[in-house]
Amino acid sequence: MPGDEHDGGVDGLDLHDGDARRDGTGEPEPLTAEHPRVGRDDGSQPGLPGRIVSQHSRDKANDRTKTGAFPVVRKRKPKALSSxxxxxxxxxxxxxxxxxxxxxxxxxxxxxxxxxxxxxxxxxxxxxxxxxxxxxxxxxxxxxxxxxxxxxxxxxxxxxxxxxxxxxxxxxxxxxxGILSGRLPAQGKGVVIRISRPQKAPIDAATMFNLIEELRNGGAEVIQIDNVRVVTSTYVSETSSGLVCDGQALATPYVIKAIGDPSNLANAVNIAGGVGSRLTVKYGANVTVETSDDVKITATQPVMKYKYATIVE
The missing domain is CATH 1.10.287 (Helix Hairpins)
Structure with a gap:
């Protein structure tokens, strides 16, 4: 009845008792995960939501904790066998x-x-x-x-x-x-020719180039004048200070090395009326030809780059 209502509650229900739920026998039901007991918010102990939030924060902190990383071992590629x-x-x-x-x-x-x-x-x-x-x-x-x-x-x-x-x-x-193009040094039998300073007149470029041609006709395979390797594109010119070979100045006494048959090369220089006689008679230079079994030619030429010539396919 309306007169039987109590202040702050309804008959048969205790609104202030939040510690337990009772079953039909009047005994409090046991607490489970589905029905947790919610404590009073009296500040003495945190409730279940607070504990859940705290545990979740600790789990995140643990997840961010860095652990050791395993080293990555890369497989080496097997070496390829040669042919x-x-x-x-x-x-x-x-x-x-x-x-x-x-x-x-x-x-x-x-x-x-x-x-x-x-x-x-x-x-x-x-x-x-x-x-x-x-x-x-x-x-x-x-x-x-x-x-x-x-x-x-x-x-x-x-x-x-x-x-x-x-x-x-x-x-x-x-x-x-490599030897023919002057890229590689060479050694072998040959001659070493020495031409002293001329006493009558300076030796001109044509005479020096004629000496190179006579050695080639005598079978010279490799030729060197002073420190210049003679190749197919080699030239000799005259300046006011003397002879120039492939852009390098030549100084007396001139030393010419040639690899080939020693006797043929010596005869090419010392033949009567040849370039050796002309150097002695006309220019007053002393010409000596020395044969050797081990003539070393160390001067080299850089690789020539051809602009127009190509290999025939």
């Missing part, structure tokens, strides 16, 4: 396989001969024919495989020989080209 190593490896493998097949064939043949348990007398004509046919087929297959492996081995040997020969030829061509 010689690959050919040797293939050759060795093919030979080994041929040897194994031959050994297996011989072993099977010996086992078949020494097999005392097999009594061919008890086999029928059909079984004997089938056995002979199977054995012949196996022998033919092994012989065919042997022939294939032998051809492969021969092909590998020929390819290896051709590759080695091509490399050798390429190296020889590189050396020959």
């Amino acid at each position: 010689n190593a690959r050919s040797l490896k293939a050759r060795f493998g093919t030979g080994l396989l041929i040897a194994v097949l031959c050994a297996l064939l011989a072993y099977a043949y010996v086992i078949q001969i020494n097999n005392k348990d097999m009594t061919y007398e008890t086999l029928t004509e059909t079984e004997l024919t089938r056995l002979i046919s199977e054995t012949s087929t196996q022998v033919e297959r092994l012989e065919q495989r042997k022939s294939e492996l032998t051809n492969q081995l021969k092909s590998l040997e020929d390819a290896a020989d051709k590759e080695e020969q091509a490399q050798r030829i390429a190296q020889e061509n590189e050396e020959t080209s």
